[in-house]
Amino acid sequence: MAVAKLEQLSQSVAQDPSMATGAVPTNDWMDIPVVFKPGNYAYPAKKDKVEYLDSQKGLHFPNAREWSPEDDDWKLPENWKEIIIDGLGERLEKFRSLKIFMDCCVRCGACADKCHFYLGTGDPKNMPVLRAELLRSVYRNDFTLAGKILGKMAGGREMTVGVLKEWFMYSYQCTECRRCSVFCPYGIDTAEVTIMLRELLHLVGVGINWILEPVSNSNRTGNHMGLQPHTFKDNVDFLTEDIENLTGIKIEPTFNRKGAEILFITPSADVFAEPGLYTAMGYLILFEHIGIDYTWSTYSSEGGNFGLFTNNEAMKKLNAKMYAEAERLGVKFILGGECGHMWRVLHQYMDTMNGPADFLEVPTSPITGTVFDNAASTKMIHVSEFTADLIKHGKLNLDKSRNSHVKATYHDSCNTARAMGLMDEPRYILDHVVDWVEMPENTIREKTFCCGSGTGLNTDEIMELRMRSGLPRANAVKYVEEKHGVNLLSCVCAIDRATLTSLMDYWNPNVGVCGVTELVGNAIVLEGETRGELDEGLRTMVF
Amino acid sequence: MKLEEALHNNRYKIVDRWVQYTLETYKASQFFTREKDSFANPIGGTVRDSLRKIFSLLIKNQETANYKEPLSRLMHLRSVQEFTPSQAVAPLNAVKHITRDVLAADKATKLLIGELYDFEFSVDLAVLAAFDLYVECREKIYKIRVEEIRSGKELLTDGACPSKALKNITDIKR
Ligand code: SF4
Ligand code: SF4
Secondary structure (H helix, E strand, O other): OHHHHHHHHHHOOOOOOOOOOOOOOOOOOOOOOOOOOOOOOOOEOOHHHHHHHHOHHHHHHOOOOOOOOOOOOOOOOHHHHHHHHHHHHHHHHHHHHHHHHHHHHOOOOOOOOOHHHHHHHHHHOOHHHHHHHHHHHHHHHHHHHHHHHHHHHHOOOOOOHHHHHHHHHHHHHOOOOHHHHHOOOOOOHHHHHHHHHHHHHOOOOEEHHHHHHHHHHHHHHHOOOOOOOOHHHHHHHHHHHHHHHHHHHOOOOOOOOOOOOEEEEEEOHHHHHOHHHHHHHHHHHHHHHHOEEEEEOOOOOOOOOHHHHHHHHHHHHHHHHHHHHHHHHOEEEEOOOOOHHHHHHHHHHHHHHOOOOOOOOOOOOOOOOEEEEHHHHOOOOHHHHHHHHHHOOOOOOOOOHHHOOOOOEEEOOOOHHOOOOHHHHHHHHHOOOOOEEEOOOOOOOHHOOOOOOOOOOOOHHHHHHHHHHOHHHHHHHHHHEEEEEEEEEEEEOHHHHHHHHHHHHHHOOOOOEEEEHHHHHHEOOOOOOOOOOOOHHHOOOOO | HHHHHHHHHHHHHHHHHHHHHOOOOOOHHHHOOOOOOOOHHHHHHHHHHHHHHHHHHHOOOHHHHHHHHHHHHHHHHHHHHHHOOOHHHHHHHHHHHHHHHHOOOOOHHHHHHOOOOHHHHHHHHHHHHHHHHHHHHOOOHHHHHHHHOOOOOOOOHOOOOOHHHHHOOOOOOO
């Protein structure tokens, strides 16, 4: 009797047949249609944003309209299929990597269980190998001989509206974090497949607002939030007031100053939202402490580049303003703040897209004389490299005890760790400013788990999705919280600072989130300061 | 043999089947059952860990308050996954059926089934507590959403200094 009842219970629990029978489901996955319902998709881009972007020189965002993923009819252009297939063909020609990634997967399954979306959902289509297969099946069908002749038997699949919908669902359940590529024996980078899927979808007007609105804002005013120059400046000024209240030191940063030695660019989130604000205070304190000749820009006021999450052209255009502003102001080099995808763009694409920046010099620290040859070509260095070098040369007056209320751990942001290899510098800095511990080995450095909300997925309407894809990260934080009493999760990424805050609020509410430079700023002893006891460092409220 | 002893002796068998049953509610469950490293497999790890704890409380007829920690971990997980509320909570019920099954399969313990009333009552209480926790988690999600929207709204208006406005937002009540 009990057995029969248990079966009944399980029927009410799992009505759908289990699809996967091994690491790589081989059969029916292609035939199971996606269902869009509130909470599992991000809102489509607003018509006026798409129209605006499409009207801009060098950009192509067609088919602006009102539509919803929940509708049967997505109001695609009549010849949508032709557009997609031609678009794919064009990209196979243009990007050799895409062609290789389409051809060389042996379906070994090594990547299958490495994706945080799969680990948090159990949905087989979130296995990287299957995510790529969504595109590969169409590629096989239309671009390989076997597929053309054998169709489905050769793993080919005709491009249909159903397939397009699937692309939308699963290319926006990938944060392009590249964790899977670390484990692939062929180095297949599923992130690049996702990038292509999203590019192709934009060709027929399928995109999300949380990405296109920041892109259009950045194009218009220079930053994601659409802040105008005076507001941007007001915000930084407000932070200097806070610093004065806390330390008695009045800092007077400059904006758009021609002839400064260094241009400083950081994600705008650092100057307008908690907890990034404290990191921005850290930058201000650090630069004041060592007395460098630098300026902020209210035009190139955004380090982030959501263009990366749309298409090549938008990424290139938004990125171009950095060099343009550096040239206009006549600086020697660019110093970049704590950001993730900003560094992916800088490190991997900027030079070929908008370089060479001949008008700049190879970055040289004005304080230590260190020449940053690693940035000989891009002429732009990361604030953590810069700070680690200062510490190494004993140029910072640090009082670690000012962070004694903190037990930190460090989250490697996907982009800084996997896309630019910045792993030791932040750790070196932490060693000197705070008591901290590592999370488990298989969740850090190049194997780090994504915050779950990167690539423009940090929007609130998909909060449950973000919480489940962030589970692997949160789970490792929980471990160090329980074992070592960790109360602060540090990182060098502005998106992380925002998204990990929500993630921690849900999974580990006693753990806060901060930038590494916040901890640096808090530990710095400024000359002439009148700082009292600050129980919470730069976060202490003083009136 | 006493019931308590029988449950204790069979605890691994029962919990294993309970874990297996719960993990089968996920579409691609094989990996979740197989991989033992809880950092590589957080769903599997969380389910295994919390069910093990809950079972040891159940056989001791513990106060419901003690269930809160392991139940809450499980509900944090299942309330953000694609389950209906009943699907999210239902696997807890399964332990009743599994326990009966396991005891019935062995001659030495078969007769103890008649004494399961108290154990099953404890399961019922745990299920009810889980439902409260499920709703708590859902509310937390909405609060976090509201918090994000609120900070976002301030940012989109170009007037007042957003960072100043942010200072006024009180922390999420936890
Ligand atoms: S690890 Fe590489 S080769 Fe193996 S299935 Fe994944 S993408 Fe294909
Ligand atoms: S890039 Fe990251 S999110 Fe995308 S499939 Fe690979 S592991 Fe998953």
